[in-house]
Amino acid sequence: MLAHTVIPYLSEADYLAREMTSPERHEYVDGVIFAMTGASRAHNQIGGNIVSFLHGQVKNTPCRVYMSAVKLKIADKKTYYYPDVMLDCSRQETDGYAVTEPCLIVEILSPATALTDEREKWAAYQHIPSVQEYCLVAQNKYSIKKYTRNPANPQDWFLDFYGKGDQVPLVCVDTSLSVQDIYAGVLA
Numbered sequence: 001m002l003a004h005t006v007i008p009y010l011s012e013a014d015y016l017a018r019e020m021t022s023p024e025r026h027e028y029v030d031g032v033i034f035a036m037t038g039a040s041r042a043h044n045q046i047g048g049n050i051v052s053f054l055h056g057q058v059k060n061t062p063c064r065v066y067m068s069a070v071k072l073k074i075a076d077k078k079t080y081y082y083p084d085v086m087l088d089c090s091r092q093e094t095d096g097y098a099v100t101e102p103c104l105i106v107e108i109l110s111p112a113t114a115l116t117d118e119r120e121k122w123a124a125y126q127h128i129p130s131v132q133e134y135c136l137v138a139q140n141k142y143s144i145k146k147y148t149r150n151p152a153n154p155q156d157w158f159l160d161f162y163g164k165g166d167q168v169p170l171v172c173v174d175t176s177l178s179v180q181d182i183y184a185g186v187l188a
Contacts, residue, residue, distance in 0.1 A: 007032060012078050019097075025069070028080040029120075036082060039068075042139045042186045043108045047084050049182055050106055050137075054087055057173045063089035071098040072105070074124050081121060084108045084137075087172050090130060101130035101159065105174035108137045122147070132171050142187060143180055144168055 009031040010018070018033075019026060026033040039047075047067055056063040066086045073080050080098065083105045090101035105125055107117040117136060125134050125148070136145040142164035148171060150156040162168050167176040 006009045016081070016097075019071075025082055025144055027080070029080060037110070037112050039108075040110065040139065043084075043110060045185045046108050046137055046139060046182060047106075048064060049186075050085050050177070051178050051185055053181060054104075054173070056084070057170075057175055058087070058089075061089070062091050063087060063173070066099060066102075073098040073100050075100055076118065076127065077124065081124070083121075089172065101128070103130055104133045104135070104170065105131060106135045107136060108139060110139060115142070129154070130155070138183065139186070141181060144179060 008055075010028070010033055011031070013029070014174060015026070015028045015033060025036040027036065028034075034056045051065050051067045064087075066088065068082055068084050070082070070086065071080045072083050072086060081180050083102075085104075085106035085108075086099055086102040087104035088102045090103075092099075092101045107121060109114070109117055122134060125131050126149075132149045134147040138144070144162040144166075146162065146168060148158045148160070150158060162179050164179055166179045168179060168182070169176045
C-alpha cells in the first residue's frame with residue numbers, strides 16, 4: 001500500500017504570520033509553502049555584484065534594490081516569492097516586507113531551483129504589469145537569459161542571450177551591465 005502524505009493548506013494570513021517568526025524563509029504558492037535552500041558562494045557573489053551595480057545606478061532616484069530577503073507578492077495570485085534581486089521604482093507602499101511592482105527581477109540559477117525559476121516563476125512574473133525585464137543568470141558559466149517586455153504589445157516578450165564580453169541592457173534604469181562585471185570574483 002502506498003503511504004499518503006498530507007500537505008496542509010496554509011492561509012495567506014497564516015503564512016505571513018509564520019514568516020515573521022520563522023528562522024527559515026519559505027515561498028508560498030496558493031496555500032502551499034516551500035522552504036528556501038541556502039545559496040552557494042558563487043550565487044551570493046553574483047547577486048552582490050548585480051545589487052552593487054544597481055545601487056550605483058539608482059542612488060539618487062526613488063527606485064529601490066532588494067536582494068533575496070524581501071518577498072515579491074503577486075497581487076492577482078496567492079503567491080509570494082523571494083527573487084534573488086529586484087528593482088522597484090513604483091513608490092508603492094506595502095507592509096514593509098514585500099514588493100508588488102518591481103520593474104526588474106533577477107534569478108540566479110542553481111541545480112535545485114533552475115526549473116522553478118525557468119518555468120513556474122517565469123509564468124507568474126510575466127503577469128505582473130510592472131515587470132519589464134526578467135533575467136536568469138547561470139552560476140557556473142557566462143550565460144544570461146533575458147526576457148524583455150515588448151512595449152508595443154505588453155503581452156509579448158523578447159528573449160535574448162548574453163555571454164562573456166556582452167553588455168546586458170537594462171531598460172528599467174536605461175543603462176547596461178557588463179556580463180564580466182556580473183561574474184567578477186566568480187569566473188576567470
